Amino acid sequence: MIATCVLLIVGSILCTAAYGGDASATLWFLVVARVVLGIGIGGEYPLAASSSAEDSTSSAERNTRVATTFSLQGVGQVVAAILGNLLVEALADGKPGENSDSRLETVWRLLFAIGCVPALVICYYASPLRKPKHTRPCRSAPTLSLVWVQRRRPVFRSLSATTGLVFSVRPAHGSSSTSSTTRRTCSQPVSCR
Numbered sequence: 001m002i003a004t005c006v007l008l009i010v011g012s013i014l015c016t017a018a019y020g021g022d023a024s025a026t027l028w029f030l031v032v033a034r035v036v037l038g039i040g041i042g043g044e045y046p047l048a049a050s051s052s053a054e055d056s057t058s059s060a061e062r063n064t065r066v067a068t069t070f071s072l073q074g075v076g077q078v079v080a081a082i083l084g085n086l087l088v089e090a091l092a093d094g095k096p097g098e099n100s101d102s103r104l105e106t107v108w109r110l111l112f113a114i115g116c117v118p119a120l121v122i123c124y125y126a127s128p129l130r131k132p133k134h135t136r137p138c139r140s141a142p143t144l145s146l147v148w149v150q151r152r153r154p155v156f157r158s159l160s161a162t163t164g165l166v167f168s169v170r171p172a173h174g175s176s177s178t179s180s181t182t183r184r185t186c187s188q189p190v191s192c193r
Helices: 003-015 023-054 057-090 101-125 131-138 145-153 155-174 181-186
Strands: none
Touching: 003 023, 003 101, 023 101, 057 101, 101 155
16 A cells, blocks of 8 residues: 555656656656556555455444545545636636646646645555554464465356356357357346356
8 A cells, every 4th residue: 555655646746747848748747647646546546445444343334434435536526626726716817718828837736736645644644654563463474375265265266257257248249240149149138046
């Protein structure tokens, strides 16, 4: 989680400081910085849910924490839109279409910089230095081998069956070279036994 958070922070800082000399070079710098930012967000998004569910003591508490984590994404989108409008209103110096480029550039750079703040807070609280001491010895505990886990649970069989079903049904619905009898056969309801 720390690694994805650091990528998110580095991506935000790179987006804020994007400069390449001319407009085209700045745009390409921004594209690369957004890729770094996207990888950080893509890693942080699923880890946030698992991290919020990790410490819960009951199923109801875990469900509430995960739902809260995912619902805050919508809150963040609304806050970002409102903040963007407030910054344009505060920093724009003319009518629509008549604003100076430097002031509008300040708006998008400030939005990236402000987006870095929550990631800094998350990185501070998720830091291993802040973890309680009773979790540290668990890192040295022996780990289970993947083969043993697969023997313990029929994960591989279920995954193979699901993958096989997806690839066997997909050509019947997506390919124009399949015969009409195949389509007729696949369109019949399948029992779940």
